Amino acid sequence: MSLIICLGALAALIFLAYRGFSVILVAPLAAMAAVLLTDPSAVAPAFSGLFMEKLASFVKLYFPVFLLGAVFGKLIEVSGAARAIVGGITRLFGPGHAILAITIVGMVLTYGGVSVFVVVFATYPFAVEMFRQADIPKRLLPATIAFSAFTITMDALPGTPQIQNIIPTTFFRTTAYAAPWLSLASAAFTFGLCFAYLRWQQRRAQQRGEGYGTGHRNEPDIGEGGSALPVWLAVLPLLLVAVGNRLFLALVQSGYGESAVALLNPAVPTAKPVVQEVTANAALWSLEAALLLGIAATVAIGWSTIRERFAEASQAAIGGSLLASLNTASEYGFGAVIAALPGFHQIATALSTIRDPLLNVAVTTNILCGITGSASGGLSLTLGAFADRFIAAANASGIPLDVLHRIASLASGGMDTLPHNGAIITLLAVTGLTHREAYKDIFVITIIKTLTAFFAIAVYYGTGLA
Template identity: 60%
Template sequence: MDFFIVAAALGFLMLAAYRGYSVILCAPLAAMGAVLLTAPSAVAPVFSDLFMVRMVEFAKLYLPVFLLGAVFGKLIELSGFSRSIVQAVIGLIGARRAIMAIVLVCALLTYGGVSLFVVVFAVYPFAAEMFRQGHIPKRLIPGTIALGAFTFTMTALPGTPQIQNIIPTSFFGTTAWSAPWLGLVGAALTFCGGIAYLEWRRARAAAAGEGYGTDLRNEPDTPEDVRSYHPLVALLPLVVVGVANYFFTQWIPLWYPPGGTVELAGLPEPLPIDAEGRVAIWAVMAALLTGIVTILLFSFRTVASQLAEGSRNAVSGALLASMNTAAEYGFGGVIAALPGFLLVAEALKAIPDPLVGEAIAVTALAGITGSASGGMSIALAAMSDTFIQGAQAAGIPMDVLHRVAAMASGGMDTLPHNGAVITLLAVTGLTHRQSYGDIFAITLISTASVFAVIAVHYLTGIV
């Protein structure tokens, strides 16, 4: 019964998200419904002290990133930078290669350390302009961005700074560069499979005479008479964000050594500084601010008349996207505390093969919680000792456990209730009904590549 309660809550939330209902409303309803059926007296305390705490924790950490990312993306749009880059790319590789171009831009940004949520805001104006000029259906944009930002650069490529590649290091004593050859194999399989699928979808739409689409929402609004910039100038803010993110990540620990405090006259006692747990967030925020300043330096006269309205629209979109994702975060926290979830975790421990068991456990829990990092953290916290013992008995290096865990976290995490998926659809102005099928196809390709990598390791022994 406990398991069916968890499954029902998850199914309800997935259905509600797919049907277009607000996740901000449905996530607490689904979570509290599950608690009501499990322990009725715990509903109020769990809502206030678990769901809302987790939701607020997410907003505390990531709301500034959402806001700055949305403003950055809006300025990229209003300045005309997006149009300049799109025209240059189309002239270089042709309008038919728009899908490949967007995937590569997303990949470069995420591998450079830019948060995938920021990538969605920053790349969407480019993608919309390029797909419009290439007469490619807008409904394919979410699947394209998902392939470039949510899959191989997030989890498979060795050295990627995304959190999904960092979490396993604390459990297996590994580094972000673990199992580089297996990571490259997995990345190549996901990239090639995803591109083949999306190009097949584009070709089918073209054969049916389908264009970009009409009656669409959240369309980028670049005036027709906007100034044209040299592509390198237009590309500069994206490069600045990636480079600044790297350098701020190195500098912030030097500025705020462990144990530091801040003293202000109005504080009753010194404020401790938790720089170690905030480096990535602070670095991204500083990088985005640097990118925004860069855009304004080159295009202030162009965007000045639209800056007030544009920033209001950006903030509205960022608030909706961040609250959607925060509600998902709260839902995952409640579900992970239920006895039905523990039954799932215990059942997954019984899988005999350590790599297959790890892959299934991580991707299953990431799917249930709707979070790649959350599902992986729960799975490894509960089962890493079991995986390590099995791997040692089979002579499997810890690096392989690391890479399989990271890649598996980016598999079934992108179910309809996933926060990043909801953010992506909200930003692009599309619905689950219009675009989720393509996102799910990319999810299946990414998940299949994990098990292909396991087979490659067993067949060849490469790491």
């Protein structure tokens, strides 16, 4: 019965999200319904002491990254830099290669530090225009954007500043550049299969005479907007974020040592210093500093365009970052409640029988990311509950923690993109399509991405590549 309660809560969350309800509302309702069926007297303390505690802890750690990433992405759009990048890539590949062009745009933006949520908004207007010109069915557009932003630059490429690559650093004391060669091999595997699938679907549509289509919802009005920027200047802020992230990480680690202390009023004898462990925060601090550098660079190169819209753009970015972070945090709270139920203990017990450390990490992370519908929320939940066990097993088997980091990160981007995933809900809403119209192709991308973690495990065991 307890297992049925857990699975029922997950099914309810997926169904309601599929029907268009906000996970910020339905995640706590589904979680508390599961608690009610388990122990009615535990509903109130579980809501305040578990669901809200986990939600708040996630926001405390990661909201600055969501906020700065959203502001950076919005300014990239408003300044004309995103349009310049799209135009340059389109000229390079030609209008007939819209899928490849949009994929590269999304990957450039994501790897440069723009939040995956922001990339959806930033690329959609340009992607629509490219798909129209190439007469590619619009139903393939969400999967193309998902491929561009939710795959290799989210968690596979070494150094990516996305949260899914940062979270393991706080548990394994690694860096965003963990296992670089394994990362590159995994990225090549994912890119090749996803791109081949989307091109195959494009050719099949052409053979059937299926084009872009008509009567679509939420069609953007493509305007000129923004000043004309040379491509090299438009890309500069993205490069600064990527390079700055690495440099700031080195500065933080060398400048602070093992801990950072802030004593703001030393004249007061009873004043207590604020002490933070550097190894647990260095990756977050360096990314936040790099995003601030990117924001400053974007404002500098696009000030003539940005200055009149800065207040409006920043407000939109703040609203978007709040929605994105609360979506993820709410799913994290849902996962934490489910993890406390007896039924989850049965799942955890079954998972603990997987003796291989890397397979254990990959399977456990995929399942919990699927339960929460969030790569970052599920990954945080997995490592928060099992990191010590993973580390002990890896040490006993002689597996470097860098490899553990990379497998966990890759696995987080697998089954997270089930229908109730916040990013998928946002993506479909922005593109004006429904799950029924577009989710099939997104799900294929999800399957390929799920296989990537197991491909990486096979590569590591077969070659020792890290």
